[in-house]
Amino acid sequence: MKMPEEEREVILSQVGEVLKDFRLSRESLIPVLQKVQEKLGYLPVLAMEKVAGDLGIPAVDVFGVASFYNQFRFNPPGENEIKVCMGTACYIAGGKIALDSFERRLEIKEGETTADRKYSLERVACVGCCTMAPVVVVNDKVEGHVTPTRVDGILLGLETGRQNEGTGRDGEGRQNR
Amino acid sequence: MSAAPVQEYYQKLQEEARTKSAAQKHLPRVRVGVATCSIAAGAIRVKEAFEDEIKAMGLEAPVIDTGCMGHCYAEPQAIIDKPGHPPICYGKLDEDLARRLVKDFLVDDDPCFEFAMAALEPNDFFPTFEDYPRGVYEKKMILGQCGFINPEDIGDYIAQGGYAALAKALEQEPEDIIREIKNSRLRGRGGAGFAAGLKWERCRAAESDIKYVICNGDEGDPGAFMDRSILESNPHLVIEGMAICAYAVGAAQGYFYIRAEYPKAIERVRLALKQAREKGLLGQSVLGSEFTFDIEIFAGSGAFVCGEGTALVNSMEGNMGIPETRPPRMADSGYRGKPTVLNNVKTFAYVPAIVRNGSAWFKSTGTPESPGTAVFTLVGKINNAGLVEVPMGTTLRTLIYGVGDGIPHDKEFKAVQIGGPSGGCLPEAMLDVPIDFDSLKEAGAIMGSGGLVVLDEDDCMVSIARYFLEFTQQESCGKCTFCRLGTKHLLDILDAITRGEGTPESLDTLMELAEDVRDGSLCNLGGTAPNPVLTTLRYFRDEYEAHIREKRCPARVCSDLILYYILPDKCSKLCSACVGSCPTEAIYTREDGIKAITQEKCVKCDNCLKACPPEYLAVIKLSPPVLPEQQEGVKN
DSSP: OOOOHHHHHHHHHHHHHHHTTSOSSGGGHHHHHHHHHHHHSSOOHHHHHHHHHHHTSOHHHHHHHHHHSTTOOSSOOOSEEEEEEOSHHHHHTTHHHHHHHHHHHHTOOTTOBOTTSSEEEEEESOOSOGGGOSOEEETTEEEOSOOHHHHHHHHHHHHTTOTTSSSSOOOTHHHHO | OOSHHHHHHHHHHHHHHHHHHHTTTTSOEEEEEOSHHHHHHTHHHHHHHHHHHHHHTTOOOOEEEEOOOSOGGGOSOEEEEOTTSOOEEEOSOOHHHHHHHIIIIIITOOOOGGGEEEESSOOSSSOBGGGSHHHHHOOOSSSTTTTTSOTTOHHHHHHTTTTHHHHHHHTSOHHHHHHHHHHHTOBOTTTTOOBHHHHHHHHHHSOOSOOEEEEEEOOOSTTOOHHHHHHHHOHHHHHHHHHHHHHHHTOSEEEEEEETTOHHHHHHHHHHHHHHHHTTSSBSSGGGSSOOBEEEEEEEOOOGGGGSHHHHHHHHTTSOOOOOOOOSOTTTSOGGGSOEEEEEHHHHHHHHHHHHHOHHHHHTSBOSSSBSEEEEEEEESOSSOEEEEEETTOBHHIIIIIISOOOGGGOOEEEEEESGGGSEEEEGGGTTOBOSHHHHHHHTOOOTTOEEEEEETTOOHHHHHHHHHHHHHHHOOSOSHIIIIIHHHHHHHHHHHHTTOOOTTHHHHHHHHHHHHHHTOSSHHHHHTTHHHHHHHHHOHHHHHHHHHSOOOTTSOOGGGOEEEEOTTTOOTTOOHHHHHOTTOOEEEOTTSOEEEOTTTOOOOSHHHHHSOTTTOOEEEESSSOOHHHHHHHHO
16 A cells, blocks of 8 residues: 555654654664654554664664564554553453453454554553453553453443543543543 | 761751651641552542542642552552541542542541551551551561652652662772672562672672663563552662662663553653752762762563563663573673673662661561562452562462452462463462472472462463463564474464363473473573463363363363353343343343353353343353253263
8 A cells, every 4th residue: 555645754754853862873773663653653664764764774673673572563553542451460350351352343353453443452461450450451541340341331432432431430541531 | 088978968968858848747648649550540530539629628738649559459549647647548549538538537537437448657546557467467678668658759758768878878888788788698589589799799890991780670571560569659769779789880870671561650760860860869979979870761662571681681772682692691791791780670679778777687587598578469369459568488378368368259269370471370289388589489480570360260270371371472582493483382282272172192292392492492581481381280280181181171261162051040031131241142032031042153252141140140151061951962
């Protein structure tokens, strides 16, 4: 799929912006990639090529490093990012069941984004809220004790734009509303 | 360098901090625990409710952020410190309760003991944490201030004696500090338990103009969060430990390597570093001495293998986190090829107290070979989940039943998983094993970074082993063949067993492969990856055999070996909870009004079992997956 010219320019200028704050050496590679992903939401090939060129390292090395670490993603995230915790505590409390439910409802597999780019689904290792297991992070808001019924509730909430209502216990998300 | 100016400088800092905190002594203060886990439980809203209500009542009462006290089962929590009363901790708060506490306690002087968890000081009205079993068994060496001081205010830490150890250290010769740390027999808390003093000594002896100190906060174990909690709750403790280490080994630059998944920890450490610089505790001429030291943060991008020192350094240098052969040891050639000390967050956290109180004090707790305390995240099927600190040598039984208050819902204990993906599962019979580096290793588990997950009768041991193998297999960096391909093959076999496709030979192959992976891997990721398989095979072989021979999952977890069934004699004809809960419309109402499941449509999502009201409990899981009708059919 060819990328529209405007999108290319946005990516290049954003990456250029990021690189201004760093010393152009190999040691800056991971912090640069983190910053680029923070701005763009993912790492497009074009961005990695630009980083490689400016830092003076082979593009294959940049891709190697980016694909080595769990933090980096190569496809744009959905409008709503759903991360299912697969830490030990969540796993034994039914995290897999929650993940299965999301996959079934959204008709995508973990690591994918729906065709309309509305939802993306990921599994993450421990988010550190083990006492609320199983935990799902929806747009940076932590949902605890997620049963399959709750999965339906979360998705319904996102559909109707009322994500933070009705659960009684929620976190930081409310602040951002 | 004369010693006096350092003490003088420090005394001045401390006096300033104490004056500032004394100025608030006459005011009631509300301390709300705000760490990642408490925020998830709703701490921000509780804090806002306190603030709004205090404002509405026209009171003057500061609301202060603190970190995590470790009582995760009772989040969100707050401590109210009102003059004339002992400080009291309240748990499981919500906005209404917060508002009520403001009205009833702050305004009307009724401490609402019915909502209180414990008092923090001995008094005539209410028990303290020390009066509960957990308080009796716990001993806090590094978590003592977590949850009580404000991690975003360096003054709070200094007023309570923080950075006194650094001031004391700067008056000593570096060699004396190293001797003290060596004498204390402090062992690295990252997992392997290597003596910290030896690392420091070697780094001190290494000849180089530049040396580095790195704090490993790349907590990759899924199910452990103590490092995050310490960094979020008391970052200055770790900074002080690193500064002492830097002075002892002769380093001028330090790094925090913290997982990027821990934004709150990074934010608080960044703020703490800024405040420490402003107070002259970092930077040029620390505390007015000739010692120069500063710390930067490196956000790790999430790779379990980066817990391995050489891999961590590679990733800091902008490469893939792939371990390398040692020697050279990090202490001789680490980051940028320079002598480097790399210790875990917890290891550094012990240092200030050891310098302040001496090695004899440290050794008076714990066992001779593993002195001090052990910090665990106690999670899973346990009543009082949380972050606990107990003396080394405490038995697992005490930890689970004494500190954690046992298993919820009258379920039966099955196993305890220690050390995460590198650790192992220990059964009931091993519960009297004392917790220390060597005893745990002997039992087949490891101390690891301190994740401790309690499993009950509803957990399938084969599935647990498979879960950890899946994790290590994904996290294997791919350098060593045994680790890269061996873990994959182990996973494939375990997969087959959980699907009921295992063969009697599978277990021998598992054993053999597990040993090969252990012996044929360069670093500890591969070296310990088979532990979950080896220990479950050793202690729970019968479960493996049930999967293989009877196609039966004893805990009814493995979805290919179970089916859901509605007991006709228990089902109420009047209730349709299960029908509504089913995402695939697999449940229908029979002609007689009783519900039944169309097995072909069932996706085993567990919804109906949860939805069936407790007065009926008509939905059950059967393993092997044979319907009672079919069973009878076979018999007849």
